[in-house]
Amino acid sequence: MKYRGIATCLICFFxxxxxxxxxxxxxxxxxxxxxTALNPQQDIAFDLDEGKxxxxxxxxxxxxxxxxxxxxxxxxxxxxxxxxxxxxxQNMNVETIKFVVRNGFQxxxxxxxxxxxxxxxxxxxAYIVSNGSSND
Amino acid sequence: MNxxxxxxxxxxxxxxxxxxLKTAIGERWVxxxxxxxxxxxxxxxxxxxxxxxxxxxxxxxxxxxxxxKILAIAxxxxxxxxxxxxxxxLAYGTAAPRMAGCIVLDLKRMNRIIEVNEKHAxxxxxxxxxxFDLYKHLQKxxxxxxxxxxxxxxxxxxxxxxxxxxxxxPYGEHFTTACGMQIVLADGTVMxxxxxxxxxxxxxxxxxxxxxxxxxxxxxxxxYGIVTRLSIQLMPEPPGYRPYMVTFPxxxxxxxxxxxxxPLKINMVIPNAAVTVELxxxxxxxxxxxxxxxGNGAVPDSVRKKxxxxxxxxxxxxxxxxxGPEPIMDNNWKLIEESFSQIxxxxxxxxxxxxxxxxxxxxxxxxxxxxxxxxxxxxxxxxNGAHTGFSPMAPVDxxxxxxxxxxxxxxxxxxxxxxxxxxxxxWRDMHHIVVPVFNRDNEExxxxxxxxxNVLIDEAAERGYGEYRTHLDFxxxxxGTFNWNDNALMRLNQRFKDVLDPQGIxxxxxxxxxxxxxxxxxxx
Numbered sequence: 001m002k003y004r005g006i007a008t009c010l011i012c013f014f015x016x017x018x019x020x021x022x023x024x025x026x027x028x029x030x031x032x033x034x035x036t037a038l039n040p041q042q043d044i045a046f047d048l049d050e051g052k053x054x055x056x057x058x059x060x061x062x063x064x065x066x067x068x069x070x071x072x073x074x075x076x077x078x079x080x081x082x083x084x085x086x087x088x089x090q091n092m093n094v095e096t097i098k099f100v101v102r103n104g105f106q107x108x109x110x111x112x113x114x115x116x117x118x119x120x121x122x123x124x125x126a127y128i129v130s131n132g133s134s135n136d
Numbered sequence: 137m138n139x140x141x142x143x144x145x146x147x148x149x150x151x152x153x154x155x156x157l158k159t160a161i162g163e164r165w166v167x168x169x170x171x172x173x174x175x176x177x178x179x180x181x182x183x184x185x186x187x188x189x190x191x192x193x194x195x196x197x198x199x200x201x202x203x204x205k206i207l208a209i210a211x212x213x214x215x216x217x218x219x220x221x222x223x224x225x226l227a228y229g230t231a232a233p234r235m236a237g238c239i240v241l242d243l244k245r246m247n248r249i250i251e252v253n254e255k256h257a258x259x260x261x262x263x264x265x266x267x268f269d270l271y272k273h274l275q276k277x278x279x280x281x282x283x284x285x286x287x288x289x290x291x292x293x294x295x296x297x298x299x300x301x302x303x304x305x306p307y308g309e310h311f312t313t314a315c316g317m318q319i320v321l322a323d324g325t326v327m328x329x330x331x332x333x334x335x336x337x338x339x340x341x342x343x344x345x346x347x348x349x350x351x352x353x354x355x356x357x358x359x360y361g362i363v364t365r366l367s368i369q370l371m372p373e374p375p376g377y378r379p380y381m382v383t384f385p386x387x388x389x390x391x392x393x394x395x396x397x398x399p400l401k402i403n404m405v406i407p408n409a410a411v412t413v414e415l416x417x418x419x420x421x422x423x424x425x426x427x428x429x430x431g432n433g434a435v436p437d438s439v440r441k442k443x444x445x446x447x448x449x450x451x452x453x454x455x456x457x458x459x460g461p462e463p464i465m466d467n468n469w470k471l472i473e474e475s476f477s478q479i480x481x482x483x484x485x486x487x488x489x490x491x492x493x494x495x496x497x498x499x500x501x502x503x504x505x506x507x508x509x510x511x512x513x514x515x516x517x518x519x520n521g522a523h524t525g526f527s528p529m530a531p532v533d534x535x536x537x538x539x540x541x542x543x544x545x546x547x548x549x550x551x552x553x554x555x556x557x558x559x560x561x562x563w564r565d566m567h568h569i570v571v572p573v574f575n576r577d578n579e580e581x582x583x584x585x586x587x588x589x590n591v592l593i594d595e596a597a598e599r600g601y602g603e604y605r606t607h608l609d610f611x612x613x614x615x616g617t618f619n620w621n622d623n624a625l626m627r628l629n630q631r632f633k634d635v636l637d638p639q640g641i642x643x644x645x646x647x648x649x650x651x652x653x654x655x656x657x658x659x660x
Contacts, residue, residue: 057268061268061289061290061508061509061510062509062512067422067494068494068497068498068508068510068513069509069510069513070509070510070512070513070515070516073513073516074515074516077424077426077516077519078519102172102173102175102176103175103176104176104180106520106521106576107512107515107516107520107521107522107576108180109180109181109224109226109230110175110176110178110180111176112173112176112177112194112223112231112242112244113167113173113176114165114196114242114244114245114264115222115223115244
């Protein structure tokens with residue numbers, strides 16, 4: 001019972017000392033498990049810092065060159081092989097890219113601002129219209 | 137176009153709520169402009185008018201405190217929220233709500249990988265973590281743990297598990313790998329499930345059940361709370377990995393191959409969530425329908441035969457993998473080969489023979505947890521392609537597999553669609569995933585598809601086949617097929633809903649569960 005009382009006091013301490021339940025749970029968890037806290041948010045922010053990173057993360061899985069890329073295959077059917085690889089196209093328009101990203105187009109679903117921020121979208125567009133050369 | 141508003145909420149009330157959200161979360165993370173940002177929360181693959189599931193706004197908190205503030209505002213104004221994690225629930229509604237006017241609670245910003253534990257092989261993460269995120273993180277840190285991913289690498293680890301999705305490794309049944317959640321209830325209470333509910337627990341990520349009633353399952357595919365953290369078990373990298381493909385020449389082979397598969401699965405000779413892929417889905421990864429057929433209606437048998445010959449694939453194509461030390465893989469392969477060899481015309485392939493091919497290549501990645509987006513190449517089957525999912529469950533039973541296949545294919549063909557589908561084989565069950573592909577611009581085709589889905593759901597239920605998951609448009613109908621004893625289970629669901637979310641602010645209509653204040657009103 002004594003131990004239980006101490007535990008209750010500890011809970012009360014956390015409840016009182018922290019302004020919200022999240023901090024309580026997190027503190028308790030950290031104390032109990034010695035969490036090796038990572039900070040992927042920072043990593044991801046770094047990865048997405050340049051248009052190239054945004055492209056490689058979000059676009060490349062479908063718009064890379066070669067077989068097995070759904071977006072590249074779709075563009076090949078619609079526009080021909082020579083217009084199928086995004087980074088090799090010469091006619092990419094800034095506003096069109098932005099519209100497609102936010103609204104989706106044909107088979108491609110839209111991408112939200114919580115996924116690609118407006119600033120990252122600017123960097124992405126710059127990277128695409130430069131045919132991927134700016135970061136080479 | 138009039139602004140979509142939550143049901144029963146005036147423009148003035150809505151604007152006041154939005155202003156409070158902006159104050160609470162920051163103006164940058166509250167989205168109301170349909171042109172600039174909100175359109176991305178619509179269902180891009182909608183079958184009906186997207187306005188029927190259009191949100192009124194979206195809000196993206198970065199932590200639990202933000203969620204609690206949002207909940208307080210939702211309770212104050214009685215504005216319903218629709219929670220998404222990564223919002224990539226492709227074929228089932230993407231990031232759109234079941235009911236127009238909901239505010240989407242977008243948890244993508246909560247994307248921390250809180251812990252990766254190599255010793256006990258688990259990770260603790262937040263809703264915004266995608267398969268790509270977790271995979272990249274494990275690669276970057278030199279981890280020897282694998283992930284298990286669904287077909288879209290964009291998908292959310294937590295979100296997919298909450299919808300009881302599946303992957304393709306031995307950890308393919310995602311919900312069974314969950315080991316404790318943190319949940320925010322509608323009143324703002326934060327709760328840890330399982331052992332995590334004990335202060336100082338040393339087993340919160342290794343023993344999932346805790347003490348007393350185990351509630352985790354209640355919060356999956358449900359609208360009783362918002363899951364903000366998940367502990368998930370990960371598979372240690374095995375000493376060996378050999379993906380393989382087995383082709384079967386005849387459509388009827390699905391019966392015998394499934395019968396042969398059952399003991400191999402139950403005895404764990406085939407340890408992973410393997411797939412039996414039908415001809416046209418296998419083909420659609422690599423070719424378009426127009427390359428073979430320009431007529432209306434389903435592709436005829438003569439064309440199917442040509443596709444099969446050209447691509448050197450089967451009427452059914454089974455993908456599995458061997459895992460473990462070489463002697464174990466050798467022994468298991470003997471059993472698998474001997475078993476499937478009973479079927480006339482069967483052929484076996486390994487990576488050295490077909491690894492360069494698109495279909496084999498991406499399947500080989502999925503079965504070892506390397507996320508990618510290749511599967512969505514099948515949307516190129518028709519121009520401007522989109523898809524929905526008809527996903528009945530089946531036991532690992534040959535007769536049932538054949539009957540479900542014949543029913544689904546016949547009905548799709550009747551309504552002018554090609555059957556594209558596969559069976560994802562678990563231990564004792566199969567997810568029969570049927571993915572009719574339609575042209576997003578063809579309104580007549582979409583009307584046909586909507587009608588067909590309703591027919592199929594009813595016909596399947598008459599035969600005892602229930603869907604494990606469905607698109608927003610069919611949640612009520614599918615829920616209605618689970619109706620034994622005067623809807624006893626739904627009435628229990630509703631009682632939970634009324635107690636846990638009395639104001640009905642969380643995801644109204646999810647899985648057919650509506651809050652009391654909306655229950656009597658017919659929902660489109």
